[in-house]
Amino acid sequence: xxxxxxxxxxxxxxxxxxxxxxxxxxxxxxxxxxxxxxxxxxxxxxxxxxxxxxxxxxxxxxxxxxxxxxxxxxxxxxxxxxxxxxxxxxxxxxxxxxxxxxxxxxxxxxxxxxxxxxxxxxxxxxxxxxxxxxxxxxxxxxxxxxxxxxxxxxxxxxxxxxxxxxxxxxxxxxxxxxxxxxxxxxxxxxxxxxxxxxxxxxxxxxxxxxxxxxxxxxxxxxxxxxxxxxxxxxxxxxxxxxxxxxxxxxxxxxxxxxxxxxxxxxxxxxxxxxxxxxxxxxxxxxxxxxxxxxxxxxxxxxxxxxxxxxxxxxxxxxxxxxxxxxxxxxxxxxxxxxxxxxxxxxxxxxxxxxxxxxxxxxxxxxxxxxxxxxxxxxxxxxxxxxxxxxxxxxxxxxxxxxxxxxxxxxxxxxxxxxxxxxxxxxxxxxxxxxxxxxxxxxxxxxxxxxxxxxxxxxxxxxxxxxxxxxxxxxxxxxxxxxxxxxxxxxxxxxxxxxxxxxxxxxxxxxxxxxxxxxxxxxxxxxxxxxxxxxxxxxxxxxxxxxxxxxxxxxxxxxxxxxxxxxxxxxxxxxxxxxxxxxxxxxxxxxxxxxxxxxxxxxxxxxxxxxxxxxxxxxxxxxxx
Amino acid sequence: xxxxxxxxxxxxxxxxxxxxxxxxxxxxxxxxxxxxxxxxxxxxxxxxxxxxxxxxxxxxxxxxxxxxxxxxxxxxxxxxxxxxxxxxxxxxxxxxxxxxxxxxxxxxxxxxxxxxxxxxxxxxxxxxxxxxxxxxxxxxxxxxxxxxxxxxxxxxxxxxxxxxxxxxxxxxxxxxxxxxxxxxxxxxxxxxxxxxxxxxxxxxxxxxxxxxxxxxxxxxxxxxxxxxxxxxxxxxxxxxxxxxxxxxxxxxxxxxxxxxxxxxxxxxxxxxxxxxxxxxxxxxxxxxxxxxxxxxxxxxxxxxxxxxxxxxxxxxxxxxxxxxxxxxxxxxxxxxxxxxxxxxxxxxxxxxx
Numbered sequence: 001x002x003x004x005x006x007x008x009x010x011x012x013x014x015x016x017x018x019x020x021x022x023x024x025x026x027x028x029x030x031x032x033x034x035x036x037x038x039x040x041x042x043x044x045x046x047x048x049x050x051x052x053x054x055x056x057x058x059x060x061x062x063x064x065x066x067x068x069x070x071x072x073x074x075x076x077x078x079x080x081x082x083x084x085x086x087x088x089x090x091x092x093x094x095x096x097x098x099x100x101x102x103x104x105x106x107x108x109x110x111x112x113x114x115x116x117x118x119x120x121x122x123x124x125x126x127x128x129x130x131x132x133x134x135x136x137x138x139x140x141x142x143x144x145x146x147x148x149x150x151x152x153x154x155x156x157x158x159x160x161x162x163x164x165x166x167x168x169x170x171x172x173x174x175x176x177x178x179x180x181x182x183x184x185x186x187x188x189x190x191x192x193x194x195x196x197x198x199x200x201x202x203x204x205x206x207x208x209x210x211x212x213x214x215x216x217x218x219x220x221x222x223x224x225x226x227x228x229x230x231x232x233x234x235x236x237x238x239x240x241x242x243x244x245x246x247x248x249x250x251x252x253x254x255x256x257x258x259x260x261x262x263x264x265x266x267x268x269x270x271x272x273x274x275x276x277x278x279x280x281x282x283x284x285x286x287x288x289x290x291x292x293x294x295x296x297x298x299x300x301x302x303x304x305x306x307x308x309x310x311x312x313x314x315x316x317x318x319x320x321x322x323x324x325x326x327x328x329x330x331x332x333x334x335x336x337x338x339x340x341x342x343x344x345x346x347x348x349x350x351x352x353x354x355x356x357x358x359x360x361x362x363x364x365x366x367x368x369x370x371x372x373x374x375x376x377x378x379x380x381x382x383x384x385x386x387x388x389x390x391x392x393x394x395x396x397x398x399x400x401x402x403x404x405x406x407x408x409x410x411x412x413x414x415x416x417x418x419x420x421x422x423x424x425x426x427x428x429x430x431x432x433x434x435x436x437x438x439x440x441x442x443x444x445x446x447x448x449x450x451x452x453x454x455x456x457x458x459x460x461x462x463x464x465x466x467x468x469x470x471x472x473x474x475x476x477x478x479x480x481x482x483x484x485x486x487x488x489x490x491x492x493x494x495x496x497x498x499x500x501x502x503x504x505x506x507x508x509x510x511x512x513x514x515x516x517x518x519x520x521x522x523x524x525x526x527x528x529x530x531x532x533x534x535x536x537x538x539x540x541x542x543x544x545x546x547x548x549x550x551x552x553x554x555x556x557x558x559x560x561x562x563x564x565x566x567x568x569x570x571x572x573x574x575x576x577x578x579x580x581x582x583x584x585x586x587x588x589x590x591x592x593x594x595x596x597x598x599x600x601x602x603x604x605x606x607x608x609x610x611x612x613x614x615x616x617x618x619x620x621x622x623x624x
Numbered sequence: 625x626x627x628x629x630x631x632x633x634x635x636x637x638x639x640x641x642x643x644x645x646x647x648x649x650x651x652x653x654x655x656x657x658x659x660x661x662x663x664x665x666x667x668x669x670x671x672x673x674x675x676x677x678x679x680x681x682x683x684x685x686x687x688x689x690x691x692x693x694x695x696x697x698x699x700x701x702x703x704x705x706x707x708x709x710x711x712x713x714x715x716x717x718x719x720x721x722x723x724x725x726x727x728x729x730x731x732x733x734x735x736x737x738x739x740x741x742x743x744x745x746x747x748x749x750x751x752x753x754x755x756x757x758x759x760x761x762x763x764x765x766x767x768x769x770x771x772x773x774x775x776x777x778x779x780x781x782x783x784x785x786x787x788x789x790x791x792x793x794x795x796x797x798x799x800x801x802x803x804x805x806x807x808x809x810x811x812x813x814x815x816x817x818x819x820x821x822x823x824x825x826x827x828x829x830x831x832x833x834x835x836x837x838x839x840x841x842x843x844x845x846x847x848x849x850x851x852x853x854x855x856x857x858x859x860x861x862x863x864x865x866x867x868x869x870x871x872x873x874x875x876x877x878x879x880x881x882x883x884x885x886x887x888x889x890x891x892x893x894x895x896x897x898x899x900x901x902x903x904x905x906x907x908x909x910x911x912x913x914x915x916x917x918x919x920x921x922x923x924x925x926x927x928x929x930x931x932x933x934x935x936x937x938x939x940x941x942x943x944x945x946x947x948x949x950x951x952x953x954x955x956x957x958x959x960x961x962x963x964x965x966x967x968x969x970x971x972x973x974x975x976x977x
Contacts, residue, residue, distance in 0.1 A: 156714060
């Protein structure tokens with residue numbers, strides 16, 4: 001395969017520095033440094049301005065493309081994740097993932113004119129063709145808000161898949177396509193499966209769900225200008241196999257789902273090569289003439305270029321019954337990948353000019369935007385978004401976290417499983433101890449700083465061990481971080497902010513139902529008056545500020561395939577987000593922990609509870 | 625059929641001409657031979673041009689003249705589907721089954737059970753939708769799922785005046801939500817205040833009213849239908865029917881109304897004055913004054929339509945078709961047409977104009 005690696009730097013690269021001061025100065029005594037961390041881009045209707053969404057500084061940086069300077073910084077809500085324009089270009093919509101709102105921006109005045117309430121953790125938004133309704137993908141509530149733009153109120157919520165995140169409007173405005181960063185909850189040890197949820201904008205209802213077998217971690221989706229071809233960027237985790245096969249390419253495949261009338265079916269194709277991985281595929285853009293597609297690969301610091309004509313021709317040349325295997329064929333990409341363009345660190349969102357002459361790439365970890373000449377497949381300039389000049393340990397660690405360069409063949413990085421520093425909704429067969437042995441559920445990373453030891457078996461006394469030798473030996477299969485790098489990585493993980501709890505009132509006051517649940521959580525006697533043994537009382541193991549006593553406990557959840565029935569007591573911070581549960585992810589819901597996996601009252605005394613009492617307990621747990 | 629009623633039937637054409645004009649139907653019946661999942665049909669729900677049938681062995685969808693069947697192998701929670709409702713806003717189908725609650729959304733099944741969710745009990749007799757709330761009637765009390773917050777709320781003897789937790793049907797409105805509690809009368813929930821009120825035998829000594837319109841006719845309720853626009857509640861019981869206007873009760877028995885039987889499986893309001901009744905002896909319609917009964921005759925099994933006017937005079941209207949069976953379990957409306965769930969097939973009543 002012909003590879004094109006356009007180097008950053010050299011005479012062709014013009015680095016433009018923001019004319020406005022950085023959002024926060026990195027000076028002693030100041031608030032913690034905030035890096036812009038651009039994640040998404042959108043081009044204004046007339047193509048003269050580029051909106052760079054900076055999740056690190058909670059703002060939109062408006063770039064004048066004539067001067068390549070930031071001309072305005074528009075403050076929005078917390079941790080914005082998505083930006084798009086109305087079809088007439090008069091409004092921009094920014095999803096504020098931690099505020100559960102959309103900021104509506106008047107593109108004339110560059111002011112936020114409304115804040116629209118959404119579902120939980122809105123991640124992207126698109127307005128319909130008439131500008132009457134706004135569709136918002138909500139990552140935590142697994143649904144799509146339909147907001148009536150006349151009233152600013154949410155008209156209804158549509159059931160999406162798990163982790164609803166990215167949306168695309170079909171060119172004719174009749175459909176909205178939604179992808180999901182987490183797989184739908186399935187049977188224990190079943191292959192993951194995601195979906196593309198298809199919404200009819202006429203009925204404002206879900207009309208179709210394109211299944212994506214073996215896919216999880218599906219990011220952006222884009223439609224070609226003729227509406228006949230769609231492309232979604234995704235990972236295919238091989239979580240059912242031991243990670244011993246990392247050197248064989250069997251950990252995570254990086255691929256695209258190709259769908260639409262051009263093919264008449266959904267076909268998944270790999271973008272990896274036999275000895276090199278491009279991961280995780282995140283942003284997608286399709287050339288106006290449908291000649292090429294561009295995919296950012298965040299951990300690989302590059303943009304992959306695909307020839308669409310070759311891609312479709314290749315797929316059609318494969319017998320239909322063999323197309324399901326294409327995503328696992330690492331040699332296939334040679335047939336349609338025509339270039340890899342090196343960009344900045346951790347490239348995320350893409351924006352392509354209307355004439356296809358310029359491709360813009362948001363480099364999250366550099367606080368820059370790469371400007372690419374697609375014809376020459378090279379970076380022609382880089383636009384700075386400002387930000388602190390000095391790098392903190394946390395920022396250096398964050399760069400490591402997002403990078404895949406440390407793993408064998410650049411296979412994956414921390415962020416491949418801890419998606420955007422969270423989790424992936426999967427249970428993994430991590431260790432080379434045989435198939436199906438010691439299955440472990442992926443846990444949320446937030447709030448782990450003071451919860452040592454780590455690993456479900458408590459085998460790692462600190463994060464340095466967890467992220468150092470353990471990562472090298474079991475995950476990356478090569479020498480990994482230097483001592484300094486490891487310190488940085490651990491600093492980043494420890495400093496990771498905790499997202500707001502959506503079930504606990506801002507005042508901290510509990511509802512009557514949550515109060516009843518709290519009483520059950522804290523009870524020392526069963527309903528028949530018998531004392532609950534101390535080691536079987538909820539707050540004994542789940543104690544302290546993180547709801548863990550940091551000990552090992554046998555709660556009867558061990559399986560014959562587990563080497564030990566003793567497991568690390570997990571922290572319960574935002575526990576409602578992280579299904580499935582228990583050490584191996586065998587409980588698909590909080591309820592199942594006790595209705596299915598606690599027959600002998602070994603995981604707290606719960607079998608005397610009526611169903612509504614268990615419900616109360618669970619509503620309380622959601623507030624932690 | 626009651627003897628007294630039979631004596632009043634006037635068969636002459638003259639009598640027919642003098643009778644009230646009640647809706648007439650040409651009945652088209654579906655059984656497994658036509659593709660219906662099972663002949664024992666518990667529930668029917670019209671969804672625009674489509675019709676859903678909850679049967680003892682699967683959920684059927686009738687569309688474009690063909691039946692599509694959903695069973696547990698397709699993802700349904702349980703094969704016995706007791707009730708079906710459709711969210712008009714989203715098109716989602718909610719099926720109450722003997723093994724949990726199924727949400728069918730654009731081909732994807734999500735099952736809520738007492739083990740994997742906050743569903744109060746796996747035996748779900750009824751389901752009703754109001755805005756973002758899904759109300760369920762189960763064998764262990766009522767429940768409400770808020771589809772936005774994913775939170776469940778339970779309604780039972782600890783949280784409501786319910787002394788019997790076998791809830792059989794639910795009829796949610798914007799202002800009020802009503803439960804039919806089998807053996808426990810009717811439970812009313814005020815959406816604004818969150819307060820509950822129960823309606824039972826007014827004297828508290830027996831399950832049935834002593835004086836005719838003293839209160840709810842009987843505590844063994846099977847169905848409620850809340851006509852919110854007119855603020856009228858209709859109730860079906862195994863011992864007659866009731867209508868409640870918020871102050872006064874009006875009760876209906878076979879001996880003093882056009883009801884063909886006091887054994888009612890369902891009531892469905894058209895509005896505050898008009899309602900349909902599913903009985904074990906035919907389908908009945910009340911237009912506020914007059915009654916009509918549609919069924920195969922109890923003795924000859926020939927198609928039969930009876931009309932009872934406000935004075936109690938009963939006439940027989942010639943008809944060539946009838947619902948599939950006398951034992952009626954549910955009904956729904958499709959414009960002027962009516963669909964009827966029976967113990968031996970699903971019937972489509974095409975209105976004759």
